[in-house]
Amino acid sequence: MLYTDPMILRFASGGSGGSDYTDIGTIISYLSEGDRLPQGSTLTQEVVSGGTSTSGYVIEAGMADICRGQNAISGTVGIGGRPPYSSINALFAAGGNSVCLQVVTEDFKKKTGYSTIEEIIANKYPANICSEDVGATDYILLQYVFEILGTSFEEFQGWGGTINFSGNDTGSEMMQDGSCDIMLMATTLTSSAVTELSMSTKIIVSGFSDQVVDELLKRGFAERTIPKDTFGAVAEDSRSCYIGTSLIVSQDMDEKMAYTLTKALMEGLDELSEICPTFRGMTLQTAVDKNIMVVPQHPGAIKYFQEIGILDENGNPKA
Numbered sequence: 001m002l003y004t005d006p007m008i009l010r011f012a013s014g015g016s017g018g019s020d021y022t023d024i025g026t027i028i029s030y031l032s033e034g035d036r037l038p039q040g041s042t043l044t045q046e047v048v049s050g051g052t053s054t055s056g057y058v059i060e061a062g063m064a065d066i067c068r069g070q071n072a073i074s075g076t077v078g079i080g081g082r083p084p085y086s087s088i089n090a091l092f093a094a095g096g097n098s099v100c101l102q103v104v105t106e107d108f109k110k111k112t113g114y115s116t117i118e119e120i121i122a123n124k125y126p127a128n129i130c131s132e133d134v135g136a137t138d139y140i141l142l143q144y145v146f147e148i149l150g151t152s153f154e155e156f157q158g159w160g161g162t163i164n165f166s167g168n169d170t171g172s173e174m175m176q177d178g179s180c181d182i183m184l185m186a187t188t189l190t191s192s193a194v195t196e197l198s199m200s201t202k203i204i205v206s207g208f209s210d211q212v213v214d215e216l217l218k219r220g221f222a223e224r225t226i227p228k229d230t231f232g233a234v235a236e237d238s239r240s241c242y243i244g245t246s247l248i249v250s251q252d253m254d255e256k257m258a259y260t261l262t263k264a265l266m267e268g269l270d271e272l273s274e275i276c277p278t279f280r281g282m283t284l285q286t287a288v289d290k291n292i293m294v295v296p297q298h299p300g301a302i303k304y305f306q307e308i309g310i311l312d313e314n315g316n317p318k319a
Contacts, residue, residue: 001303002263003256006040012048012055012064014136017169019188019277020052020068021045026276027247027265036264051136051186052245054079056088056295059250066261068094068278069248070137070186071294072220079140089253090246091262091301093292097188097280098242099207099224100141100216103233106202108181117182118209121149126160130171130180137186137243139165145184145208148215168193176201186243188277189230198231205233207240216241220294244292245278251298258300266304284310288317 013024028043030036037043048058055067056074069075069088078084102117109115112125120127132138142163146152153163164171164180172193174180187194197203207213207226217223221241228236247265249258265272266287272279288297288305297315305311312318 003260023278053137056085070243075294089298090293092287097277127181207238255300258298262301262304
């Protein structure tokens, strides 16, 4: 069942500074070591606009072969007027370390008394928000939170607020110099961007109000708690949510190739869980969680999980 010819694969990711960029780079490095893939295989990382909430569209457009995908929205109802994915499969479910959070500076809290987007909007404070660009998961998160809180980007800007769609790197730099007050991020509990920011700037990290979390759960997100002292900036356990992540490919990927990729990554699960946040907290059982994958699992991946006894003959998780 193994694919024996050299693989030429384009891995797409968001820009530097985000967890997607770092994790895809780590996955490529891992797969490139030793004989995990056929000799002569070439794996490249392509930075694309947008984020993991829309990455399947990149594969469908022929611009990449494999991505991390947060499929809760694009895999079910679509985004930005586009229909849901029609030809995307998952190798396996991941993202056990993912989380949605908000970050403000302590200076902003001291100046205004506000430390959350809920307080900013309730008081119509003209804050400076930084977010990733249109289509990115952070953008979708921000858009949903505004909608839940009964406002819009236009109304926010109408009372003097600003939104800088610049990405996490620029947002972190702007926080350090005081030109950004708050960022809403769909990231990981070990985000390098937030960790590095916390080393240079005093920040406050939190989840969201029950109102926001409850409504996000209705939109395909899953429940998550941010533990106290995460990033050294969480005062107490904080309720939040996350979008499950999968490693996704085209449904047209060769079955043996999908099998070989899945086998190579799952056999290194212990090692990958130590070096790559995408795999942290994963087990072979959670890897076949269809609620996280959302999109269909690739037949080649199903074959691997059947061989190791995790899926039954019909492709369903064994009890």
